[in-house]
Amino acid sequence: MKIKKNDTVLVIAGKDRGKTGKVRFVYPAENKVIVEGVNMIKKHARANAQTRQGGIIEREAKLNASNVMILCSKCNKPARVGHKLLEDGKKVRFCRVCQEVLD
Numbered sequence: 094m095k096i097k098k099n100d101t102v103l104v105i106a107g108k109d110r111g112k113t114g115k116v117r118f119v120y121p122a123e124n125k126v127i128v129e130g131v132n133m134i135k136k137h138a139r140a141n142a143q144t145r146q147g148g149i150i151e152r153e154a155k156l157n158a159s160n161v162m163i164l165c166s167k168c169n170k171p172a173r174v175g176h177k178l179l180e181d182g183k184k185v186r187f188c189r190v191c192q193e194v195l196d
């Protein structure tokens with residue numbers, strides 16, 4: 094999976110298309126991500142000892158990693174991301190638009 098935690102991504106499909114946000118969690122096995130402020134769902138919470146108060150809470154739901162694109166911090170465009178090997182053998186991601194290394 095090309096997306097990593099703390100990447101800034103652009104949502105390209107679904108009800109939040111066009112929104113951008115920071116990746117908070119990645120689920121490589123499911124190819125899913127959670128993006129800050131994107132794909133919010135309302136959940137009914139029961140009162141418990143910690144919160145003392147029930148009600149409706151909003152939180153982000155997982156969305157498919159194929160519905161987001163990494164926004165390049167250098168050229169600020171949704172980037173097609175490639176991988177390349179550096180001279181020291183380290184594998185890094187880079188932006189195919191401006192060639193900036195993203196890692």
Ligand SMILES: [Zn+2]
Binds near residue numbers: 169188189
């Ligand atoms: Zn770029």
